[in-house]
Amino acid sequence: MYVLEIENLTKEFSKNGRKFKAVDDVSFTIDAGECCGLVGESGSGKSTIAKMVARLLPPTSGTIKLLGEEITYLQGKRLRQAYQKMAMVFQMPKDSFNPRRKLGSSIQEVMTNAGIHRADAKKRTLELLDLVELKREYADRFPHQISGGECQRAALARALAGNPQLLICDEATSALDVSVQAQIVALLKRLQQELGLSYLMICHDLALVKNLCDTVVVIQGGQLVETGTADAVIGNPKQAYTKLLLESVFPVDPTETWVLPEYPR
Amino acid sequence: MTPILSIQQLDVSYCGTRILNDVTLALHTGKILGVVGESGSGKSTLLQAVIGLLGDHGRIDHGKLEFDGIDLIRIKKKDMRRLRGKRLGMVFQHPGASMNPIRKIGVQFLEALHAHGDFDKKEVRTRILNMLSELRLTDGERILNSYPFELSGGMNQRVAIALAMVLHPELLLADEPTSALDVTVQAQVVRQLMDLRDHFGTAMMMVTHNMGVISYMVDQIAVMYAGRVVEYGNKLDVMKHPQHPYTKALIAAIPQLHGRKMVGIPGQPPVFGEPYAGCPFAARCTSARAACRQELKLVPNDYGNGHWTLCPYGCD
Numbered sequence: 094m095y096v097l098e099i100e101n102l103t104k105e106f107s108k109n110g111r112k113f114k115a116v117d118d119v120s121f122t123i124d125a126g127e128c129c130g131l132v133g134e135s136g137s138g139k140s141t142i143a144k145m146v147a148r149l150l151p152p153t154s155g156t157i158k159l160l161g162e163e164i165t166y167l168q169g170k171r172l173r174q175a176y177q178k179m180a181m182v183f184q185m186p187k188d189s190f191n192p193r194r195k196l197g198s199s200i201q202e203v204m205t206n207a208g209i210h211r212a213d214a215k216k217r218t219l220e221l222l223d224l225v226e227l228k229r230e231y232a233d234r235f236p237h238q239i240s241g242g243e244c245q246r247a248a249l250a251r252a253l254a255g256n257p258q259l260l261i262c263d264e265a266t267s268a269l270d271v272s273v274q275a276q277i278v279a280l281l282k283r284l285q286q287e288l289g290l291s292y293l294m295i296c297h298d299l300a301l302v303k304n305l306c307d308t309v310v311v312i313q314g315g316q317l318v319e320t321g322t323a324d325a326v327i328g329n330p331k332q333a334y335t336k337l338l339l340e341s342v343f344p345v346d347p348t349e350t351w352v353l354p355e356y357p358r
Numbered sequence: 359m360t361p362i363l364s365i366q367q368l369d370v371s372y373c374g375t376r377i378l379n380d381v382t383l384a385l386h387t388g389k390i391l392g393v394v395g396e397s398g399s400g401k402s403t404l405l406q407a408v409i410g411l412l413g414d415h416g417r418i419d420h421g422k423l424e425f426d427g428i429d430l431i432r433i434k435k436k437d438m439r440r441l442r443g444k445r446l447g448m449v450f451q452h453p454g455a456s457m458n459p460i461r462k463i464g465v466q467f468l469e470a471l472h473a474h475g476d477f478d479k480k481e482v483r484t485r486i487l488n489m490l491s492e493l494r495l496t497d498g499e500r501i502l503n504s505y506p507f508e509l510s511g512g513m514n515q516r517v518a519i520a521l522a523m524v525l526h527p528e529l530l531l532a533d534e535p536t537s538a539l540d541v542t543v544q545a546q547v548v549r550q551l552m553d554l555r556d557h558f559g560t561a562m563m564m565v566t567h568n569m570g571v572i573s574y575m576v577d578q579i580a581v582m583y584a585g586r587v588v589e590y591g592n593k594l595d596v597m598k599h600p601q602h603p604y605t606k607a608l609i610a611a612i613p614q615l616h617g618r619k620m621v622g623i624p625g626q627p628p629v630f631g632e633p634y635a636g637c638p639f640a641a642r643c644t645s646a647r648a649a650c651r652q653e654l655k656l657v658p659n660d661y662g663n664g665h666w667t668l669c670p671y672g673c674d
């Protein structure tokens with residue numbers, strides 16, 4: 094069973110009377126319990142795809158199915174029901190928290206909105222903070238009182254509060270140092286195994302994608318260029334653009350010689 | 359040679375809770391210092407202290423901060439504003455912090471430039487467009503006509519970098535400047551930053567989690583843990599012969615394209631404000647000894663060539 098099916102998804106924006114396609118006829122699927130990595134150049138339309146799936150942005154054309162149900166044009170109560178099955182961690186976590194609200198209360202709100210009793214929601218909030226390796230004291234902090242990486246973890250805790258089946262992560266680990274990254278990756282893998290959670294992971298770090306994802310979708314200029322299992326796409330890329338991506342990764346060893354690839358203009 | 363930036367025994371706190379502890383670092387013209395370390399260890403706080411933007415709750419409790427002989431702690435607000443942008447550039451971790459959300463990008467560039475003198479409008483526009491295209495923002499006209507929300511995360515980040523670079527500052531403080539960029543764009547942005555250094559001798563303090571970027575572009579590395587610099591040295595010494603157990607664990611956690619799995623560090627750093635005995639990493643350190651949790655004095659242990667750590671038991 095597919096958790097997510099995207100078919101011929103297109104998004105057009107217009108600027109000063111000029112139209113351009115940020116997402117151009119993209120189709121792919123995510124199986125239940127699968128982690129799908131979405132990679133590609135900055136500005137290629139990854140966040141736009143994520144926002145359309147999360148129904149934060151209407152597509153120009155195409156369809157989106159969540160757990161078999163088409164959600165592209167849902168409204169009202171049915172849309173709210175669909176919302177409960179997915180959650181999103183945004184690229185700029187600081188913008189996604191209400192600046193005048195304590196983090197704990199922002200996380201709790203997700204649960205009280207879903208009809209969970211306040212006391213239970215409060216208890217669960219603290220457990221979620223444990224889960225993402227944040228100290229419980231952080232429930233009483235405001236978003237501007239924590240570091241970038243801590244905010245990313247708080248956003249993850251809030252996303253998990255609604256027990257989603259699909260978690261959309263837009264650069265959810267990019268503000269974390271590699272050791273905390275490793276902990277979060279272990280957590281995401283555990284949730285995948287224990288709860289069968291599926292992921293759409295937008296991530297620039299190809300080594301991380303290789304470590305975490307089952308499948309990969311590569312996009313460039315709004316179009317899908319290559320897709321397959323993570324091992325196949327990263328281990329044996331077929332398309333020139335995917336190869337260029339892999340050649341652009343800086344080696345971690347400072348004694349390794351590495352030359353900047355030539356980029357087409 | 360006197361350093362362009364000198365940080366001495368700096369202590370910083372938020373709302374009375376001590377965050378940075380005894381930070382001493384020096385940066386010379388034309389050098390790039392990479393700052394790495396645990397999330398929440400105080401890296402952004404350190405940069406914000408240097409540029410005088412700690413916010414209402416932040417306070418420098420003790421220490422010295424000097425930029426080209428200017429005392430940055432006692433400097434007048436007005437003089438600091440004049441330094442910022444012109445001689446001191448800053449790229450914030452959160453690109454939104456460098457930009458006004460309700461002004462078009464082009465207007466923001468002009469404002470930034472006009473604050474520091476008169477420029478020929480047309481010439482400036484060409485210069486900005488060139489700069490954007492070097493950062494692989496080829497659709498420059500559209501970008502200058504856009505509001506930040508109309509651009510992708512990585513586009514905003516590059517605009518913030520261009521804003522910080524446009525006046526060729528002598529010191530550039532960059533907090534995670536490439537975290538929202540894909541690897542191809544990242545490689546070119548890193549190239550541009552290095553060009554700025556090569557042509558104008560800009561000194562840089564770069565906070566990044568990307569160890570590949572560190573390996574490629576920096577000269578020295580400072581490793582931070584729980585508000586302290588726990589290891590410092592030339593890039594090769596720190597990357598190839600790390601001496602502090604935290605640095606070793608950090609390097610072991612780097613994800614790799616081919617081969618080994620990522621390993622985290624079990625446990626958590628101490629809570630800021632709660633006193634601990636000995637070394638802040640002791641509770642998570644696999645080679646900790648009894649002394650580490652008790653009377654250990656945190657004094658730099660020298661390995662020569664400027665390489666030092668706060669761990670007295672280097673384990674190479």
Ligand SMILES: Nc1ncnc2c1ncn2[C@@H]1O[C@H](COP(=O)(O)OP(=O)(O)OP(=O)(O)O)[C@@H](O)[C@H]1O
Nearest residue numbers: 106115135136137138139140141508509510511512
């Ligand atoms: N609200 C909007 N109005 C106009 N154009 C937009 C809007 N949102 C996005 N765009 C444009 O759509 C394109 C794709 O943006 P998107 O944010 O999806 O890229 P991305 O792949 O997520 O990039 P990054 O890796 O940098 O975050 C960009 O050219 C961007 O300027």
Ligand SMILES: Nc1ncnc2c1ncn2[C@@H]1O[C@H](COP(=O)(O)OP(=O)(O)OP(=O)(O)O)[C@@H](O)[C@H]1O
Nearest residue numbers: 238239240241242243372397398399400401402403
């Ligand atoms: N305004 C503030 N008030 C109170 N505490 C703060 C404030 N800003 C940051 N802190 C705390 O200070 C510590 C250091 O934060 P800082 O942002 O410097 O970390 P960092 O090393 O940059 O982390 P990251 O890599 O996650 O960005 C964190 O524990 C954070 O929660």
Ligand SMILES: [Mg+2]
Nearest residue numbers: 140184510511
């Ligand atoms: Mg994006």
Ligand SMILES: [Mg+2]
Nearest residue numbers: 240241402451
């Ligand atoms: Mg930071």
